[in-house]
Amino acid sequence: MTAPVRLEVGDIAPLFTLPDSTGKPVALSEYAGQRVLVYFYPAAMTPGCTKEACDFRDNLAELNEAGVAVIGISPDKPEKLAKFVERDQLNFPLLSDPEKKVLTAYGAYGEKKLYGKVVTGVIRSTFLIDADGRIAAAMYNVRATGHVAKIRRDLSL
Template sequence: MAANSRLEVGDTAPPFTLTDADGGTVSLSDYAGRQVIVYFYPAAMTPGCTKEACDFRDNLAELNEAGVAVVGISPDKPEKLAKFVARDELNFPLLSDPDKEVMLAYGAYGEKKLYGKVVTGVIRSTFLVDADGTIAAAQYNVRATGHVAKLRRDLSL
């Protein structure tokens, strides 16, 4: 499984249709005509991913008021995502990408440093997709803690 190149501002956002925590499907095209943050995280219910998801949860009302939706994507199975949503009262869709096809398309899977070692895995990444389906912001190797506040500052949201 080779890592794809990274997306840049102005690129067309790769389309996707994935299963959500409830077993339904969510597509990028469901958000056509509005902005959506698509963020990739390594694993549901781990400390860093929980902090990041709760940060999006706690800022969702303000993001929605600015016209921005949020979608989280991980390789977790829908059943685990459902537990994560219930445990932390998450209020936005979490999608399952077990084959990592969408992660590869966004450049969010590949080599990364983990505790000083080079490993292959999910690269914590966040994208703002504009209403026309283009990438308005692409951030790789983001920090779980404080990421949403930085994102809001960077994007003036």
């Protein structure tokens, strides 16, 4: 199994500009000077990804109070993301990366085991980027359920 690139604490976060659910470009550079959680998920409106997105939605006020913004990224097109945002009343940007360039740059796309088989796909991952644009935490192969509580506990947010 070929391992994707893995970012580590202290690495400079790869910059990106991707369209959100309305098609508007959103750049990581817009968050310069503040902390941001960037999480990568396989597919909008699937059970695990819905659970994870709603968990971020329900904890967003506390994360924002701790000075942390949230961005979700998947290979879904903006139209599907718009339906996801509307259906689940998501209150943070979801960005579209259909070419998987940003997913790959963060090591969130590549070979993984799924039900015992090796497949190529999105590796559910989350990164805390500090105010200086460096990786403060890199979490790969995270579980959708309980992920936000674990982030808040592990990072004291």
